[in-house]
Amino acid sequence: MILVVDLCYRDGSLSRDEFVAPVERILCRAETPFLTRHYTAVGAPDLKSADAAILCGTALMDTGYMEQPELFRWLLSFERPVLGISSGMLALAAAFGGGTEPCCEIGMVDVNVLAPDPLFAGQEVFPAYEVHEHAVRVPGEFVALAASDRCVQAIRHRSLPLYGLLFYPEVRNEWIVERFLGLAARQSP
Amino acid sequence: MKLGVLFSGGKDSLFACWQAIQKEEVACLITVVSQNPESYMFHTPNIRLAALQAEAAGFPLVEVETAGEKEEELLDLKRALLAARERYGIEGVVTGAILSVYQAARVQRICRELGLWCFNPLWLADQEAYMEELIGAGFTVVIAGVFSAPFDESWLGREIDRRTLDELRAIAQKYQVTLTGEGGELETFVVDAPFFAQKIAIEEASKVYRNYNGVLRIERAGLVAK
Numbered sequence: 001m002i003l004v005v006d007l008c009y010r011d012g013s014l015s016r017d018e019f020v021a022p023v024e025r026i027l028c029r030a031e032t033p034f035l036t037r038h039y040t041a042v043g044a045p046d047l048k049s050a051d052a053a054i055l056c057g058t059a060l061m062d063t064g065y066m067e068q069p070e071l072f073r074w075l076l077s078f079e080r081p082v083l084g085i086s087s088g089m090l091a092l093a094a095a096f097g098g099g100t101e102p103c104c105e106i107g108m109v110d111v112n113v114l115a116p117d118p119l120f121a122g123q124e125v126f127p128a129y130e131v132h133e134h135a136v137r138v139p140g141e142f143v144a145l146a147a148s149d150r151c152v153q154a155i156r157h158r159s160l161p162l163y164g165l166l167f168y169p170e171v172r173n174e175w176i177v178e179r180f181l182g183l184a185a186r187q188s189p
Numbered sequence: 190m191k192l193g194v195l196f197s198g199g200k201d202s203l204f205a206c207w208q209a210i211q212k213e214e215v216a217c218l219i220t221v222v223s224q225n226p227e228s229y230m231f232h233t234p235n236i237r238l239a240a241l242q243a244e245a246a247g248f249p250l251v252e253v254e255t256a257g258e259k260e261e262e263l264l265d266l267k268r269a270l271l272a273a274r275e276r277y278g279i280e281g282v283v284t285g286a287i288l289s290v291y292q293a294a295r296v297q298r299i300c301r302e303l304g305l306w307c308f309n310p311l312w313l314a315d316q317e318a319y320m321e322e323l324i325g326a327g328f329t330v331v332i333a334g335v336f337s338a339p340f341d342e343s344w345l346g347r348e349i350d351r352r353t354l355d356e357l358r359a360i361a362q363k364y365q366v367t368l369t370g371e372g373g374e375l376e377t378f379v380v381d382a383p384f385f386a387q388k389i390a391i392e393e394a395s396k397v398y399r400n401y402n403g404v405l406r407i408e409r410a411g412l413v414a415k
Binding site: 004012013014015017018021022059060061062104106107108129131133170171172 | 290300311
């Protein structure tokens with residue numbers, strides 16, 4: 001089961017259909033069971049039963065999740081595959097001590113793959129949809145996997161299957177989410 | 190949160206408005222009237238009737254004209270959002286964008302400049318589920334423009350009910366057009382919505398059609414009891 005985490009400003013918000021529902025639809029199409037929880041309501045049973053987690057994005061003005069870092073500490077000991085999307089990447093990096101820096105990209109941007117990884121195998125550069133004002137400073141335990149001309153676009157933990165993407169893969173790059181699901185399925189007991 | 194809804198009078202902006210009504214406070218509708226029939230951002234047939242739809246819904250309308258020159262019209266959109274913020278205190282904007290990263294990114298940039306939230310509740314919506322929900326929720330939508338084969342003149346003015354949806358589904362499969370008209374194949378006009386206190390009666394309309402391109406020009410319309 002995949003735990004889908006909604007980072008939007010409140011549970012059942014107007015942003016949910018924009019940032020969470022498209023990810024849920026990819027999971028439905030892939031016939032992958034999932035459970036969606038707002039980030040303020042993720043409980044121990046949810047974490048225990050999850051084979052992987054996807055942290056969804058938020059609206060540009062929606063940064064409330066950053067004010068409650070304690071609600072993302074579970075990422076430090078989760079140890080199963082995680083995909084943090086845009087704001088989800090910022091939350092993942094922050095949990096591991098990574099900061100942010102201003103970097104605004106809105107619209108389609110070319111993403112260049114920097115390091116080999118199963119998530120981007122066979123790709124050198126691809127266009128991706130971005131809506132963000134900040135990028136991450138890559139935490140020490142992570143490596144940069146891809147970048148645009150302006151900032152790091154994808155990171156992975158050095159020894160765990162924890163990924164962060166600054167762009168929105170659900171827009172025109174669903175194959176990345178599908179590859180992540182394949183990776184999660186292979187790691188599932 | 191007080192929101193302004195970018196409003197074209199078509200099904201997507203009306204449905205997005207309905208979603209916003211259920212979650213936040215809609216303070217006004219915002220319409221940019223383009224003089225340019227080629228405008229990617231704003232041109233729709235019957236945009237002038239947005240005022241009548243706003244009246245039916247009981248929301249104030251902020252209306253701004255644009256010559257429709259490519260990047261100039263974004264300044265006009267910014268002017269409209271500023272006016273909406275000044276008059277109605279909006280903190281965010283709602284759009285009916287479904288797939289167009291071109292439109293969505295431009296609105297996102299302007300919202301960022303103005304410090305406004307941006308909501309796209311139909312973003313990447315499943316077309317089939319969306320059209321079913323639209324009909325099921327009680328929206329009455331007519332086809333007000335066709336811009337692609339195989340749509341002939343008879344499609345202009347047709348209501349999108351379940352029968353029409355079945356036909357659209359068959360066409361979408363055969364001709365590679367989108368079910369929602371998101372690819373620019375169709376324009377729509379909403380005559381009734383679940384949040385309208387009255388509905389719109391089209392009293393006089395004419396069709397202009399040639400080579401799979403046509404619009405239903407609504408010459409006269411009024412509000413009637415539901």
